[in-house]
Amino acid sequence: MSPTPSLREDAARLLREGRVKLVIGYRAHAGGGQGPAVPEGACRAPLAGGGGRRPAFIEEAHRAGELVFDGACSQNLAAYLKKPEVRARMPLAIVASEAVGRSLVSLAAESQFAQGALLALAFRGERYEGVKEVEELAALAREAAPEPRRDPDIGRRLAELAAWPAQRRAEWWSARFSRCTRCYACRAACPGCYCQRCVTERNVPQWVSTAALGHGNYAWNMIRAFHQAGRCTLCGACASACPQGLPLMLLNTFLAAQAAEQFDVEAGLDPAAKPLIGTWDPEDDNSFFT
């Protein structure tokens, strides 16, 4: 049976009972088109297409019938929690695929919303799991992914890069970063990039050049990736949003693997997790110091 009826019922009930002021989910796009074709080798369909799905912001119970959920719902809705107009409507409920669920758990760990201010209409794959608190969402995420999931293709690409001399790696990355137009779609799409004033926009002093040239592009892409270290849940929203198709998931996956290997950290599974950067352990790796 399609999960949609129970999703709509739960959403309508939460709104009717006044438990939430807003439900964020997906609706079918009026045009219903598939958007631009998925380019060869891209991680996901670009957001512009959205697979015929659009975000839905529902405040009245009678509109809950608009909600849909299926495999085409790929946009990470957790990114809307950055918006003041959305935050003003808490408590709210959010339709949470596994990827969205992990983002929500990660945001809870960083105290980005008050306890009880957010409910998830949780999915595991395409199976509807019901209304979940953040704690239950985390349990669901741990159950769904007992082992860290990494894209094997990305693992192969990283191994290939690691085998190259440094100069070749630099040239390869420079060629890719040179395409960056600094549109910051990666930042806008990422639920974790929630600073009200991004470091790239600080100009006294200016640390990251905003011109879309090699040095600024390199610094921006390094800082964006580094600020996600130990926090990124590998949802892929940044790479999907990138109009230039930069291989951002290589950077994210690499850092997630490093966080796991060096510090045994897996983001988005524990709402009580301490931040990786910002805590320390006297037993941390000291081998690279002379």
Added chain:
Amino acid sequence: MSQAGAPRITAFVCNWCTYAGADLAGTSRLQYAPEVRIVKLPCTGRISPLFILKAFEGGADAVLVSGCHPGDCHYTSGNYHARRRWGLLRKLLDLTGIDSRRLQFSWISAAEGQKFADLINDLTAKVREAGPFAGANPARKRLAPAPEEAQGPRRES
């Protein structure tokens, strides 16, 4: 290496240990390679990844980061915080072409003037051997993109 093979090395050091160690090297009249430019900060915990990127952007051939030994931080835990950041940052920079010859880390106490002098000599020799970084440095400031840079493939994962 702008002029005649002289490498440009930027050293970010903390005020309490490594800077005092460098000072000791000086007052002890120890000779060490003159190519290093020292930037003194209150603590290694203050050394942002942005500083390191900025140094490479400005054309450094190598960057050294140095502070108090673990457990000796003047502010108790600044160096522990920093160590965790660098454990990740150095790997990320290595992935994108700034390898461990170009970015080095050390702990040097205020009593280790000799260690400081040796480290700088050693680092300078290694950077000379590795050659100028300008051509391969992905972070370096260039005023216009080189023509061949505009040709990367359009889309990939």
